[in-house]
Amino acid sequence: MVVIMEMGATEPQIEAVIENLNARGFDVHRSSGVNQTVLGAIGVKPEFDPRIIRVLDGVADVQRVTEAYKFASRSWKKEPSVYDINGIAVGGNEFILMAGPCSVENEEQIYATAAHVAAHGASFLRGGAFKPRTSPYSFQGLGEEGLKLLRAAADRHGLNVITEVTEVGRVDLVHQYTDIFQVGARNMQNFDLLKELGRSDKPVFLKRGLSATINEWLMAAEYVLSQGNLRVILCERGIRTFETATRNTFDLSAVPVVKKKSHLPIFADPSHATGIRDKVIPMARAAVAAGADGIIVEVHPEPDAALSDGPQSLFFDQFEKLARQIHDIAGAIGRTMKQPTYA
Amino acid sequence: MVVIMEMGATEPQIEAVIENLNARGFDVHRSSGVNQTVLGAIGVKPEFDPRIIRVLDGVADVQRVTEAYKFASRSWKKEPSVYDINGIAVGGNEFILMAGPCSVENEEQIYATAAHVAAHGASFLRGGAFKPRTSPYSFQGLGEEGLKLLRAAADRHGLNVITEVTEVGRVDLVHQYTDIFQVGARNMQNFDLLKELGRSDKPVFLKRGLSATINEWLMAAEYVLSQGNLRVILCERGIRTFETATRNTFDLSAVPVVKKKSHLPIFADPSHATGIRDKVIPMARAAVAAGADGIIVEVHPEPDAALSDGPQSLFFDQFEKLARQIHDIAGAIGRTMKQPTYA
């Protein structure tokens, strides 16, 4: 931690800060220039709140030196993490496609979708059974029945399952059906849930919160990692900004930023990021080009009749065309992808 | 819902949109101008996702006409809601002061704080026992022991209790000790929790999420209200913006905006909004002047030694001075406040 004293800070003020830091267990290096004094506070305390020093008299600013997270950082693990999930390598050179409807609605819908996405390059089937919805009057999901359908449809077509869990009390239930736990944007800082998942043996797919900085997102990952579950996958899905032309603002730069700070795989979700079908396709292509390890995208046999998020779900033929384009873009930057079927 | 067709929309496109709306149960009023056609879709479906129509060919835009919430709106209840909480009228002409430490730390700390704030105008004692913290390595609260201390300290000094609940599984426990359930900003859209609290008999103090629009906040209140618990108190506590000089940006304009849209009482939390002690005082005064029904503010006997949020906690003498200033400002705009003791 570096403490920057004000230009006119007095000697007693400087000494009081040093004493305060010592009392809290820090060693202090003092460096006094012509105009200003800077104090280096040494001692690894990632949880220390720098505002404690910032409010002292004569202090101009305090800067954290070490990242507040440990297990999520590149310092802790230099090489990118690659997870073997039932034979699929997530985080490696292969670009991974996860696809499926927003919500599982019925048997016909989920089986048709599973068949289609499996044929066109997807390795994972997505689908919600417990839906967090902005309005209490909206469709809230099929519950366990939805989980059963999702698992069966995935198994039939050789896919893995990813589905959302929203509540500590439901972790065991969802665990019976899924291969990856998805944590939604609204729950990114549901710390009780994160701790519970940190004690699980299945990977966690952690979406970025709407207003979360990249550092806070990595801190949320740290909640899972610090409990012993070392398989976290991050997913950028749009942040909230002043622009309303899209549902959220797709912060695709997060991909190279995360790649530098962390060893964790990073995915992108162009469906939630943009919220409108005809923007999903270009932004899915952009995600591949930006270096994401995979995308998760919403597809529905009849988007116009979907019970949730229909407007951002792709039609089958759109998904098919997209899969081929991203396959080619992946190739242009030296990555592989499961070959989509060419009709 | 109003559907605005593009300038060059064709007759078949317009007819397709009308048919689609009819099929979804809407009556349609068509209004064709020289340049453009506008369709009024009539039928009360607050949960309808307007994007379903927006993605159709020839549609330029779709605007919701009715608010998506019902019980939270002024249309449903014209008069401001006033709740009697153990003899304290919340939402009435009396300005209400809630105060206490961020976390309950020990008996001495919470008793001293209770005594001080009770003497200087507060009606409610705040204090956290289960703390949601950004870092897994930070102090996470005393748990049930904290709730017991909080209740006892409040009882000793004739105060009511407000404390946070973060998890469905803990609602019953917290219910035993608190007078008001506080829902933190990070849980504003924890819908499982909101539904559970909607079935409770105690009021819910719902803080605004960091990136929540006022409409989404009222929708979150609707989750509680629609389950039958009609006593929700809103609390503005800062939103996330590009400005980093303060912890968050205190959106104080939310006070008059909410007052117009809703009958629910609205409070403000200048401590979390600004995050730095010397900004808390002017912004607390501003909240009164802006018309808030009360504030919740952090106070600690020794802020420098606090286990959480010390830098934004007021010293006792600061709280005392602040209480007098807000008492006078309340008077200047025609409101009353519990008389602070003048030493």
Add this chain to the structure above:
Amino acid sequence: MVVIMEMGATEPQIEAVIENLNARGFDVHRSSGVNQTVLGAIGVKPEFDPRIIRVLDGVADVQRVTEAYKFASRSWKKEPSVYDINGIAVGGNEFILMAGPCSVENEEQIYATAAHVAAHGASFLRGGAFKPRTSPYSFQGLGEEGLKLLRAAADRHGLNVITEVTEVGRVDLVHQYTDIFQVGARNMQNFDLLKELGRSDKPVFLKRGLSATINEWLMAAEYVLSQGNLRVILCERGIRTFETATRNTFDLSAVPVVKKKSHLPIFADPSHATGIRDKVIPMARAAVAAGADGIIVEVHPEPDAALSDGPQSLFFDQFEKLARQIHDIAGAIGRTMKQPTYA
């Protein structure tokens, strides 16, 4: 314009709004449902301020129906605009590369850069001579001497010139040297400058303001277009959000959004959007994949010694590699690009 009355609006309130609209020259269609009345106000007044009606008693909301811009819209011109700039088609199927240093610094620097970018796929040479800098103490550009060097270097290597103009009083001077006028993000709403450029015979490259919505950006384009200069090129260069890991947040979704609303060509500037060299490369690739018509990117022979924006300028070898990757990505989505030289 659509006026949505409150649920409980009285008949006199509704009539007062209708009279008010009539007095302002609007025809009104009234549509009364069971719960609510909606008024359609007809009459093309793109400049009308909807807040005038919103503040009337009984009005819940007012929605604009027509876009406030005319010449910038797809309604006015269905086909994408393609400009022939000295034989280069901007806005067509060919992906356009503009490159060069942030500032023109000296003859050696600008000639070396021109030679390099010309050999690797660029059609335009960029470089600033009058630099708007956040600090008054920073390098402010070479002025006219910079313009001369830029023009000569471009001519020597068969490139066109794009450079920024910041001030009405300098339009004539810059006109002598440039092929395209660049308007920077900070001047996006410098309306005096936009009007002056609207009377010019050279194209205008209009960067998006840091906090401009896409609608405001198109309104700024309208200032130029409405004066008679029909050749505007838009450029997304990042918006300001809460995230500080990158200099700005690259809102790449603006590309498909603008493509749908407007016929104007749209470029992207990954250098200013991200502000850090190693993020420029993936985001430049993403811009191609998202469908931008071109990019403008900063390149410098010695980024470490650059007088401005060195940290976001590419080294020559990085530019060379990037040019090849974007050439291949352009191919993957069916676009052409000037062939970079393969060493």
Add this chain to the structure above:
Amino acid sequence: MVVIMEMGATEPQIEAVIENLNARGFDVHRSSGVNQTVLGAIGVKPEFDPRIIRVLDGVADVQRVTEAYKFASRSWKKEPSVYDINGIAVGGNEFILMAGPCSVENEEQIYATAAHVAAHGASFLRGGAFKPRTSPYSFQGLGEEGLKLLRAAADRHGLNVITEVTEVGRVDLVHQYTDIFQVGARNMQNFDLLKELGRSDKPVFLKRGLSATINEWLMAAEYVLSQGNLRVILCERGIRTFETATRNTFDLSAVPVVKKKSHLPIFADPSHATGIRDKVIPMARAAVAAGADGIIVEVHPEPDAALSDGPQSLFFDQFEKLARQIHDIAGAIGRTMKQPTYA
């Protein structure tokens, strides 16, 4: 400047950074802990771009130690600045009220407004003659005729004049009529204009840009101050955020933040910050309570007929009531204000 090396930075990387800093004229203090090395770079170069070091190998982060501005800082001038403007002390203990219409429209309008605001506590008359408008089709102001009317109306009623200048070429003209130059939010970083005003003998009222951080705002002030004009007044007028219920988000916390960082007086503009009349009143009161040195507020004899910004302009009786409330709130926090007339 403090350079924080990565946890695993190698000795050659550390030495390369030190050499680089030395070559740029910095002295370097090295401080190596168990896990990490921190370098203090000493030498006052406020304009140095820290990203130059941040992109070097092995560097984790770089933090600026000194503020980039000098004359705007409290370090340079400890006491709050107070300007005598024709006998009115701006920045002192007296709370200052500036009021008038958005645009000067005609003689009757501006004289009536001047008479009213002079009688109710205002010291300055505001009014625009050259209006920057989002749409090219909106009323653009009366030009010099507007300036003449404004001056004459102010003189008649013993008021001073504040009016906006948007263009370098118009500084001399506006100088003939005004007492304070207003620089609008859109021109906060129009550096050519700021430099020109920095050479003037009249004070500059600098509104905060919609997306400007407080530091950038102070840097914009520095452009004026560094040219020799030491009389700058800052004005908070709302920033752009995701919330659309108000025109902008009134960042009132900027008042105490600026008071701590700078000696410059700070005003607030609740009219532009909220954009809707019934929100202007509570937020004007809040500004006083938060410690602003004054406010600037829009008033119009017939807001419904105003040529610009009518919806955010107060009616005469509203202004009168507001003036009394802010007079009383000023008193509650120990400030004076010119006595409004009580009818």
